[in-house]
């Protein structure tokens with residue numbers, strides 16, 4: 001699904017990710033952890049064809065990111081759902097309109113998918129907030145709306161950047177369990193998080209690999225979390 005060979009990235013300063021070699025198979029569950037600035041978001045952006053690595057090669061669904069045309073990038077991204085760290089809503093659109101936005105971006109008629117949208121909002125517990133505007137949402141509601149938007153296109157892979165940032169523990173668990181449910185439906189999941197307790201809670205429920213960025217290198221964490 002995603003293959004990284006000897007991947008490093010530099011924005012002009014020091015190199016991040018340290019020549020990472022990694023495979024993300026279909027249906028897998030990965031956590032990525034490490035200190036602020038370690039390169040977690042950079043890793044996710046590489047997996048979403050938002051960046052090409054400055055060294056090494058990233059292949060997404062078998063295609064080298066550097067060889068992708070604009071159409072390839074658009075097609076690839078339709079197969080990947082992203083939960084951004086800051087959610088990135090359009091504040092003048094309702095929750096339902098924001099969640100449905102990927103459909104219209106892909107040229108589909110959102111009205112044809114009204115049933116799916118209602119089911120999805122119900123699944124994340126936002127059916128009664130469908131007409132609210134994003135600034136009216138709590139942190140947990142924002143994160144769940146962002147998750148609903150990430151899955152509306154039926155992606156095979158979900159990349160979630162701190163999906164439990166700014167929510168309490170109970171809500172963190174609720175969001176985690178939605179992601180575990182998606183994994184059980186066969187979707188590959190990658191979660192970038194600072195929260196080691198979240199990783200421990202997940203490992204009790206799902207077989208997940210934990211990647212830890214330390215000293216600018218990505219290592220597979222052991223059972224000592």
Ligand SMILES: Nc1ncnc2c1ncn2[C@@H]1O[C@H](COP(=O)(O)OP(=O)(O)OP(=O)(O)O)[C@@H](O)[C@H]1O
Pocket residue numbers: 011016034035036037038039040041042043
């Ligand atoms: N567009 C950019 N231009 C220049 N430097 C960048 C850019 N994006 C990220 N960086 C730098 O690259 C490093 C890694 O950033 P990244 O956002 O990947 O880290 P992170 O592990 O996700 O951090 P956090 O946990 O704080 O979100 C940081 O030093 C950051 O300042």
